[in-house]
Amino acid sequence: MKKYVLLAATLASFLTPFMGSAINLAIPSIGREFHLDAMMLNWIVTSYLLASCAFLLPFGRAGDLYGRKKVFLAGIVAYTVFSLLSGLATSGQALLIFRVLHGIGGAMIFGTGMAILTAAFPPQERGKVLGINVAAVYTGLSLGPVLGGFLTHNLGWRYIFFLNFILGLIVLLVTLFKLKGEWRDVRGEKYDLAGAFLYTLGMASFMYGIASVNAGTLAHMILALGLLLMVMFVRQELRFSFPLLNLSLFRNLIFAFSNLAALIHYSATFAVGYLLSLYLQVTRGLDAQVAGFILLAQPVLMALLSPLAGRLSDRVEPRVLASLGMALSAAGLFFFSLITSTTPLWVIVGNLVLLGIGFALFSSPNTNAVMSAVEKRYYGVASATLGTMRLVGQALSMALVTLFFGLYLKGRAITPEAGTLLMKSMDLSFLLFAVLCACGIYFSLARGEVRAKQGER
Incomplete structure (x- = not known):
């Protein structure tokens, strides 16, 4: 049974990063076809x-209950269907709508996949399976630029979504026919519907406001509304x-600082593939296929080293490995x-x-630290919280890029003539x-000793 849980969770973990890294290579082609700025x-x-980040926590809690x-x-199901519809989009506006719905499906996967995986394996095997899971993420990131560049260059950007649709069908079949039983560690509790509403609307407003801060007064009002709703959400909780x-989880410094470290790291690193894809294709004049092979270097190292880092974090304090990783990222x-x-x-x-x-x-040691810092009944919330930090960080990363693009490029198309501004x-x-x-790096180092916390429990 455990091997099928690992297979389903690993395949699902492969899907979304594959799409994310592949679509970066297609952005210039999408812009040309739909005449987008x-x-x-x-x-x-x-x-x-x-x-994804607006719906992740509500779906994570729903999975627990x-x-x-x-x-x-x-x-x-949702992710697979909207992959197909995205590939069939006839305008930039339609593609944008399908991408939003695509993200809601992704939130359901993110909010439960890691919790299912963590609950199915004992603590002494957790670092290993999380390492395998993270390796699947990075394998998706690795194949994304190569296949995304190849498909875009030879068949067109739509085939990225069609391939994702086929992969989604495979995951669906494995889940339907090989995953038996159900995972519920919480019973007899009520769902916080008001909290879910405040969180979803508040997070969406906040993230949209940051990304659109250059748009003027309306964007500032939406940002302020988002902040107000998030304050109301905290009060409701x-x-x-x-x-x-469960905000009491954040009294645990290992849990709080590990999540904060994840938020910062993803905020700082997610947009790298997007920016370099534009740099290689627009500034350097390379085609999507060649650019994809160049971008392959980063995720290949992630995929190869993540299982090793995961196993190592079962024996060495995760904060040491994670802090070293963050320092190398800062240098790069x-x-x-x-x-x-030139x-x-x-x-x-x-x-x-x-x-x-x-x-x-x-990544692997930090994930191990988060999941090892909580009791089993909170695995779903811990997984969803970490996933939220990851997605909020990724959205913040793109929001900051959008902010700087707005300062320099404004409403211009991304063309070689705009290379200097890019x-x-x-x-x-x-x-x-x-x-x-x-x-x-400070928050990564300040989180405390995971081994000591496990000993207390």
Whole structure:
């Protein structure tokens, strides 16, 4: 039974990063076909992330109460259907809507997949299986640029979504016919519907407001509304007997700082593939296929080293490995802020290797620290919280890029003629990301000893 749980969770974990990294290579082609400017192209990526992070926590809690397999299965169905519809989109606006719905399906998967996996394996095997799961994520990231570039160059960007549709069908069949039983660690508690409403609307408003802050007064009002709703959400959670998010978990410094470290790291690193895809295709004039092979360097190192880092975190304090990984990421991001239109490609590849090592050393140990810091009954909430930090970080990363693109590119299309403005946006983005990552090292180190916490329990 455990092997099928691992198979289903691993396949699902492969899907979304594969799509995310593949679509980066298709962005210039989508822009040309639908005549989209730089801001609209950013929203093709950001809309998925915004929807995912807004719905992830509510679906994670729903899985705890009503059955994680049910929510997971519904997510696979939605994700598969909207992959097909995205590939059939006839306009940029239609693609944007399908990407939002795509993201809601992704939230169902993210909110339950890791919790199912963690509950199915004993603590002494947890680091190993989480390492395998993270390796699947990075395998998706690895194949995304290669297949995404190949499909875009030879068949067209729509075939990225069609391939994702086929992969989704495979995951659906494995889940339906091989995953028996159900996972529910919480019984007799009520669902916090008011909290779910406040959180979803507040998170969506907050993230949209940040990404659109250059748009004027309306965007500022939406951002303020998002902040107000999130404050109301916190108040609701403190008063409700069975909260959507148990805020008392954040009194545990290991849990709190590990999640904060994840938020910072993903905020600083997620947009790297998107920015470099534009740099290689627009500034350097490479086709999508060649750009995909260059971007392969980072995720390959992630996939190779993540299982090793996961197993190592069962014996070595996770904060040590994760902090080292974050330091390497900060160094790589700072270097990218210095590149020019003539930087040798082998130097770009070498720095992507450095980032890949840093990311692998950070992610698996940090995930192990989060899940090891809570009791079994909170696995669903812990998984959803960590997933929320990841997706909020990814959305913030793209929101910051959108902000800087708005400063320099404004409503211009991303073309070779706009190469100088694109480079200025990239340089500022990478510099801010490097500073964020450097600050995150403190929280990674300050989280405390996971081994001591496990001994107390």
